[in-house]
Amino acid sequence: MKKKRKAHNSISAVLELPDEIVFDMPFISLRGRKEAVIENYKSVLEYSSEKIRIDTSAGRLAVSGAELTIKCIDIQSVVISGRISCIEFL
Amino acid sequence: MFLALWNYICGYVIIYVTGFSVERMLNMAINKGVFIWDIQYDKNRVRIKTAIGNIGTIKDCCIKTGCKMSLEGSFGLPTVLNKCRRQKVFVGGIALFAVVMYIMSMFIWTVDIEGNERISSEDILSACEKNGVAPGRLKAGTDFYKVGESLMIEFNDISWIAVHLDGTAVTVRLVETIPKKDYVEKEEYKDYVADRSGTIVSIAASSGIPVVEPGDEVSDGDILISSTVPLKDGETQIGEKKVCADGEVYAERKYELEGISDINYKKRVFTGDTKTDYSVIINENEINIITPSDIDGYALKTDDRIQFRIGDYVIPFSINKKVYEKYNIEKCVRTEEEAQSLADRQLDEELARLLADTGGELSEMHRDILINENNVTIKGYVYIIEKIGIQRAVTGGNEEVTE
Numbered sequence: 001m002k003k004k005r006k007a008h009n010s011i012s013a014v015l016e017l018p019d020e021i022v023f024d025m026p027f028i029s030l031r032g033r034k035e036a037v038i039e040n041y042k043s044v045l046e047y048s049s050e051k052i053r054i055d056t057s058a059g060r061l062a063v064s065g066a067e068l069t070i071k072c073i074d075i076q077s078v079v080i081s082g083r084i085s086c087i088e089f090l
Numbered sequence: 091m092f093l094a095l096w097n098y099i100c101g102y103v104i105i106y107v108t109g110f111s112v113e114r115m116l117n118m119a120i121n122k123g124v125f126i127w128d129i130q131y132d133k134n135r136v137r138i139k140t141a142i143g144n145i146g147t148i149k150d151c152c153i154k155t156g157c158k159m160s161l162e163g164s165f166g167l168p169t170v171l172n173k174c175r176r177q178k179v180f181v182g183g184i185a186l187f188a189v190v191m192y193i194m195s196m197f198i199w200t201v202d203i204e205g206n207e208r209i210s211s212e213d214i215l216s217a218c219e220k221n222g223v224a225p226g227r228l229k230a231g232t233d234f235y236k237v238g239e240s241l242m243i244e245f246n247d248i249s250w251i252a253v254h255l256d257g258t259a260v261t262v263r264l265v266e267t268i269p270k271k272d273y274v275e276k277e278e279y280k281d282y283v284a285d286r287s288g289t290i291v292s293i294a295a296s297s298g299i300p301v302v303e304p305g306d307e308v309s310d311g312d313i314l315i316s317s318t319v320p321l322k323d324g325e326t327q328i329g330e331k332k333v334c335a336d337g338e339v340y341a342e343r344k345y346e347l348e349g350i351s352d353i354n355y356k357k358r359v360f361t362g363d364t365k366t367d368y369s370v371i372i373n374e375n376e377i378n379i380i381t382p383s384d385i386d387g388y389a390l391k392t393d394d395r396i397q398f399r400i401g402d403y404v405i406p407f408s409i410n411k412k413v414y415e416k417y418n419i420e421k422c423v424r425t426e427e428e429a430q431s432l433a434d435r436q437l438d439e440e441l442a443r444l445l446a447d448t449g450g451e452l453s454e455m456h457r458d459i460l461i462n463e464n465n466v467t468i469k470g471y472v473y474i475i476e477k478i479g480i481q482r483a484v485t486g487g488n489e490e491v492t493e
Contacts, residue, residue, distance in 0.1 A: 043117040049131040070129035072093075075120055 026056035033084045036063060039077040044070075052080055053090075060090045097127070101142045101166030108135040109157030118151040119144075142168070198227050199258040200402050205265055209247055214262060217244050223253065223260055225403040234260070279332040280481040282315035284308045288341030291475050298335025314339045314479050332484065339479045342453055345444060347470040349436030351429040354464065356419050358389065363416040371395070373406040388414035429466040430459065437470050450476030 027039040038054055038061065045060065046053040047070065052063045068082035107115060116138075119126065124147050128139045140148060142164055152159045174181045201218055203211045218224060221237045234253040241251050241262070250265040282298060287309040293300045298315040302308055315335040320327045365388060369378035392413045398405040424432070437457070445452065454473040459466070 044113045047113050047116070047129070047131060047136065069131070070126075072125070072127035073116065073120055073129065074125050075123065 024057050026058050026061065028061070028087070030084070030087075033065075035071070035079065035081045036084055036087065037077060037079050041078055044073070044078065049082075054078065058089065061087065062090055063087050093127075097139075097141075098166045101164060101168035102139050103142055103145055103164045104162040105138050105140065105145070105148060106132075106135045106160045106162060107138060107148075107152060107157050108160075109152070109155065111155050112136045112157055115148075115151045115155040115157045118155060119148055122147050122151070124148065137162075142166075195258055196228060196230065197225075197258065197403075198223060198229055198232075198255075198260050199225055201225060201260045201262065204261060204263045208266055208269065209245055209264075214241065214245070214264075217241055218253075218260075218262065225401075229255065229258070238262075278334060279317045279484045280334045280336075281313045281317045281484055282335040282337055282339070282479050283482045284310055284312045284314055284339070284341070284478050285480045286310055286341075286343065286478055288343040288476075288478055290314075291340045291342050293337065293339045295335070295337035297333050298337065300337070302339075308341065308478075317484050334481070336481065337479075338477060340475050341478045342473050342475050343448075343450075343478075345472045345474060347437055347440045347444065347472055349433035349438075349440065349468045349470070350465050351424065351432035351436070352465045353424050353426075353429055355422055355424065357422045358417040359420050360389075360391075361416045361418060364391070365414045365416075367412040367414070369410045369412075371408045371410055376410065382414065385414050387418075388416050391415040426461060426466060430461075430468070433466050433468040437468050441470065441472060444472070445474065448474055448476045450474040 024040050026041060029037045029039075031037075038056070040057065041061075042055040042057065044052070045055050049068050050064065050066060052068055052070070054061045054063070063080050063084060064086040065082050065084040068080060068084070071079040071081045073079070109115070116126065116129070116136075119140075124140060124144045126138050126140050128137075130137045138148075145161070148159060151157075201215060201223060203214050206214060215224070218237065218241070221240050222232050223234070223237050232255075234255055238251045238253040241253075241264075242248055247266050247269075248264050249267045252263045254261045254263070282295075287307070290302050290304050290306045290308060292304060293302060293314065295315045298317050299319055301313050301316050308314065315337045317333050317335040319331045319333055321329040321331055365382040365385060367378070367382050368380070369376050371377070390412060392411070394411045395408050396411070397408045434457075441452070441455075451474065452472065453475050456471045458469040458471075460469070461467075
């Protein structure tokens with residue numbers, strides 16, 4: 001498993017491929033503090049208007065704030081909008 | 091925005107989900123390929139929006155995860171159309187409007203001309219009409235490039251032309267050629283001769299030698315400015331040169347005018363009885379089915395045509411209304427003053443017409459009044475100063491002749 005990961009590492013380094021494609025790493029983008037787009041997520045673990053926890057390949061990600069809503073969600077990405085105050089990996 | 095519009099067009103439902111593991115239900119639904127948007131946490135329940143076709147999948151997920159779902163309602167265009175099914179007239183109106191709009195947009199509605207100065211817009215419009223470009227004609231099948239080409243051929247004064255169609259409006263943009271200057275064939279020698287008789291008032295030659303002076307009587311055909319110019323060396327003539335004589339010659343001419351007014355005359359006195367005649371005009375063909383009987387003793391008072399239009403497009407259908415009014419003929423008598431005033435007015439009108447025809451100026455006028463038993467006649471002797479003279483080719487004239 002470690003060997004496979006090493007091979008992936010070297011390939012991505014040589015070909016300069018982004019990690020979110022090779023390792024299925026989460027790709028998080030923020031638009032100010034109003035909107036966060038999380039791509040390559042696994043599942044939604046917890047959902048409330050103050051906190052949304054999302055499982056990713058890099059660990060569990062918690063988005064805290066107020067009036068949080070999931071603007072849209074599909075198998076690839078989730079868009080969280082509201083007043084975001086904190087994003088942290090647990 | 092486009093996503094929201096797409097969701098509205100496709101239609102969507104709002105579902106409330108309650109239970110211990112709403113997140114599980116969401117994950118399950120998403121893994122089954124359900125697209126969910128606008129998820130809001132609302133008083134221990136989650137409000138979600140999804141496509142109408144996904145209700146079954148969401149229901150399955152809720153059963154499997156032990157959640158309860160309740161449907162708030164369906165929204166979007168399919169729902170609106172479904173509601174409109176009952177309002178058949180409204181839907182029919184919208185459909186009819188769309189059809190009428192489509193049909194209307196198949197025609198040309200306006201033709202605008204831009205850039206013309208010397209060529210009149212009416213000429214270009216009639217040429218366009220010949221080529222199939224006119225209000226009311228179908229847009230389909232019209233080659234606007236060819237129309238431009240044929241206009242170029244028809245009008246020599248056009249140097250560039252473009253015919254554009256924007257929606258239902260056709261715009262003809264053109265550039266005219268530089269106007270040709272009046273070209274006088276100097277090689278053709280001409281005398282400047284009188285084209286009518288009169289007494290010369292003034293003469294100014296721009297080319298050639300004047301042969302008459304102010305005060306001279308001239309008649310039709312007399313040479314006013316000669317094309318033969320003598321060439322002199324001091325006082326001695328050494329030859330002559332032929333030119334194209336030109337200039338401005340004004341002469342005073344006498345005219346006799348007359349104004350007559352009868353003392354006894356007949357007058358129409360309208361009684362107020364009217365007869366109306368309606369007719370329909372389709373494509374300039376008049377159809378008059380019911381005509382008023384016996385209109386002898388009636389005079390046409392009004393003739394109105396009601397023309398129907400849509401924008402600039404004239405519909406080839408109109409209604410014509412003619413009103414005839416009955417009259418009686420009465421014998422009347424004018425006083426001498428009235429008759430004289432009327433004759434005077436006639437004379438003034440004659441004079442105005444004469445001045446307009448000749449393009450001259452009034453120099454002098456005498457009036458003689460003749461009063462008879464039956465009428466009053468005023469004779470006017472008018473002197474008008476007007477331009478006389480035309481160029482006439484000299485036969486046998488040639489180049490410079492020197493001794």
